[in-house]
Amino acid sequence: MPEEAKEKREIPQEIIEKVKKLREEIEYHNYRYYVLDSPVISDAEYDALMRELRRLEEMYPELITPDSPTQRIGFKPAEGFKEVPHAEPMLSLDDAMNEEEVIEFDKRIKRFLGLPEETPIEYTVEPKIDGLAVELVYENGSLSIGATRGDGYVGEDVTNNIKTIPTVPLRLRKFTEDAPDIPPRIDVRGEVYMNKDEFKRINEERIRKGELPFANPRNAAAGSLRQLDPSITAKRKLDIFYYGVGKVEGYKFKTQWEILQTLPKWGLKVNPYVKLVKDIKEAINYHHHIERIRDTLPYEIDGVVIKVNDLSLWEKLGTKARSPRYALAYKFQPTQVTTQLLDVVFQVGRTGAITPVAVLKPVQIGGVIVERATLHNEDFIKNLDIRIGDWVLVQRAGEVIPEIVMPIKERRTGQEKEIIFPTHCPICGTKLIKKPEEAIWRCPNKNCYAQAVRKILHFASRNAMNIEGLGEKVARDLVDRGLVQNVADLYYLKWEDFMKLPGFAYKKAKNLYEAIQKSKKTTLGRFIYALGIRHVGEAMAQMLAEKFKSLDKLMNASMSDLLSIPGVGYEVAKSIVEFFKNEENRKMIQRMLDAGVTFVEEEKEEKPKILEGLTFVFTGTLKSMTRDEAKEIVRELGGKTTDSVSKNVDYVVAGDNPGSKYQRALQLGVKIINEEEFLKLIGKAK
CATH class of the missing domain: 1.10.287.610 (Helix hairpin bin)
Structure with a gap:
């Protein structure tokens, strides 16, 4: 027009x-x-x-x-901090929510540069850390200023707080022989973040004090870094990944990949998942891969950042009012949204625990329609002052049950209603009890219908006795008709008994009967887990099976026997001892053994020695296993492990937050691989 x-x-x-x-x-x-x-x-x-x-x-x-x-880019700095102008603007990024928008970004760049559409453009890709962007100014190698992004042109001086972060070098050094000389001035940019575990710890502390929790780790990191008292910041375990530079004097980088490869040589931590890709298709594949593994990372990410690699093209492409043309944030589906709390219902678990469940106005989170979310317990509701009718922040991460994070009190109308916690079991009517050291109300009635159903479902679940076809409806019908009072009764049912259940004909009844018979042959670890002992999950059950070797020894283990096992604390040991002391539990177990439940050894196949002649060093935190487990895998596959880095080492496997071994490997030129590459090497890549 x-x-x-x-x-x-x-x-x-x-x-x-x-x-x-x-x-x-x-x-x-x-x-x-x-x-x-x-x-x-x-x-x-x-x-x-x-x-x-x-x-x-x-x-x-x-x-x-x-x-x-x-x-514009952000907002004016808050009062209480000195203003710091950025030598070069810290622009925010345009975002894309789907593949079509990413492909259009690639096409737009080519149109702007006058390139044919089929010309491949090289990009760097990296996880988009959900944190607080900062700029660190190093003059003659020494940290002189640490500032927040602010409005992109002027930030806040948080130098003293920045210095409390262990991964912020106070002085840059050359850690490798091929490291370039440190420029007289370099403005380094990074993202300050808070690990999930630290975020959880701080929020639990805030809730105990009656304070509102932080909505997410990003806000927790921002709130921690912007404390006027640096000693408060120091108590919160903040971390940082560096992703780029602003003004640089005395040195000229040619590519973004060169920046990402050079910063670690000066002691600046770069995310181990950064990657150089040859075209936009590879960038999209990278996004899908990172989205699949995002929940295994110890920190929150909300997408991936795609940047043109060639810095000379940055100059040609230039910037718009608030964002560069050469970079894009390819976002994931959101894991947090706001919706309205319509009602609260109370569920009874297999241990008698009463769990308040929020009934929500249906909302989509991460591609899934969510209508219910956990409210944890009575203390959680009271401390946050959550009410029926509130607008609430809801989150769903990975396969975790959706949960209420906090109410949005600013949106209250005065029509909200207090949540009244029940005094009696909503199923059997028994008066609820709560131990002084616990936050959970429980129904003490061991014959409570709801508990019986939940115990059967847990016992039959895939990772326990794996009884195919025994779902919630069948469990309820079995209890309703008095066919099963506890899980041992399952092994005394005849196939004809299942014909009494609604919807069962001969074939379905016979299949379920045979599935129960098949489950009699199991491993000790699965059986221990199936018993549903409080605090005993799959990993703990397997550990107990390996330690005691027999059910009889475990049933008669003392507190001291259990506490001598690494990873078994007082509460776990007490729960195990009390479970096996209970005469009803012992009778139930004996009935199952009398019915023919037997334990077989876990099948262990002989593994090929694919790592023979190779030596590995592990540093940092692995996500899919512990370092000891990784070392054991290497030994099983014929390789060797050592705790010191030398030129005799073939691979250094760097997990999250790698230590001095990582820097030593860089100095010696030892090959460094990340966890994903290690899993690929041992044939366990997803």
């Missing part, structure tokens, strides 16, 4: 009002996020507001104003 026509056309009043309202909403949420570190909407909802405003401004460019949120 010609410019003259644009100027003359009339813009509908509803569009003008909508743009105005969107700007007001976004500015408010910017204030909550950047200044107060206390957002009231999820990232996904904020992104949706920004995308809608950007769409309308593209349709009606006459409405764009210099103070529109689309024309």
Whole structure:
């Protein structure tokens, strides 16, 4: 459309009002996020507001104003910190939510550069850490200033707080022979973050004090780094990954990959998952891979960052008002959203634990419609003051049951209702009890219908006795008709008994009967887990089986016997001893043994010696196994392990937060691989 026509056309009043309202909403949420570190909407909802405003401004460019949120990057620094201007702007990134938008990003770059569409462009890709962007200024190798991103042009001086992070070098050094000389000045950019475990610890502490928890690790990291008292920051275990540079004097990088490869040589930690890819297709495949493993990482990520590798192209592509043309954030499906709490129901578990479950206004999280979420326990509800009718922040990570994170009290209308915790079991009516040292109310009635059903389901589950066809409806029907009171009764049923159940004909009854008979031959570890002893999960059950070798020895083990096992604490030991002391439990176990339940050895196949002649060193935290387990695998496959790095070492396997061994390997030129590459080497890659 010609410019003259644009100027003359009339813009509908509803569009003008909508743009105005969107700007007001976004500015408010910017204030909550950047200044107060206390957002009231999820990232996904904020992104949706920004995308809608950007769409309308593209349709009606006459409405764009210099103070529109689309024309700036963040928000003004909070009071209490000195302002620090950035030598080069710290721009935010445009985001993409699907493959089509990523492919269009690639095409747009080629159009801008005048390249044929089939020309491959090299990119660097890396996980997008959900943290707080910072810039560290090093002058003559020494850290002089640490600043937040702020509004992209001016940040906050948090130097003293930055210095409390162990992975921030106070002075840069050359750790390898091929490391370039350290520039007279270099502005290094990174993302300060908080590990999931530390985030959980801090939130539990805040809830105990009656304080609202942080919504996510990013807000926890931001709140910690922006403490006026650095001693508070020091108590919170913050970390950082470096991803780029701003102003550099006395040295010129040619590619983004060169930056990522050089920073570790100066002692600056780069994410081990960074990768160089040959084209946009490989970048998309990388995104899908990282999304699959995101829940195994010890820190939160919300997407991957894709950057043109050639820095000379950055200069040609340039920037827009708030973002560069050469980079893109390819987001994952959101794991946190806000929705309304409609009601609360109370469920009874197999140990009698009463769990409050939130009934939610249906909402999509990570591609799944969520209608229910856990509220944990009564203390959690009271400490956060959660009420029926509240708008709440809900999260779902991996396969974990959705949970309420916090209520959005600013959205209350006064119509919300207090959640009343029951005093009696909602199933059998027995008065509930709570031990002084526990937060959970329990139904003490061992014959409670709900507990019986849950115990049967746990016993029959895939990782326990693996009884195919015994689901919740069947378990309820068995208990309803008095055919099963405890799990031992399953082994005394005849196939004809199943014919009494609704929906069962001869074939279905025979199949379930045969599945129960088949389950009689199991391993000791599976059987221990199937018993449903409190605090005894799959790994602990397997450990107990390996330690005691026989059920009889475990049943008669003392507290001291159990406490001598690494990883078994007082509560676990006490729970095991009390379970086997109970005469009813011993009778139930004996009935199963009398019915023919027997234990077989775990089948261990002879593994080929594919690592023969190779020596490995492990450093940092592995996600799929412990370092001791990894060492055992190497030995089983014919390799050797050592704890010191030398030129005789073939591979250094670097997990998360690798230590000095990583730097030593860089110095000696020893091959460094990440956990994914190690798993591929041993034939266990997913």
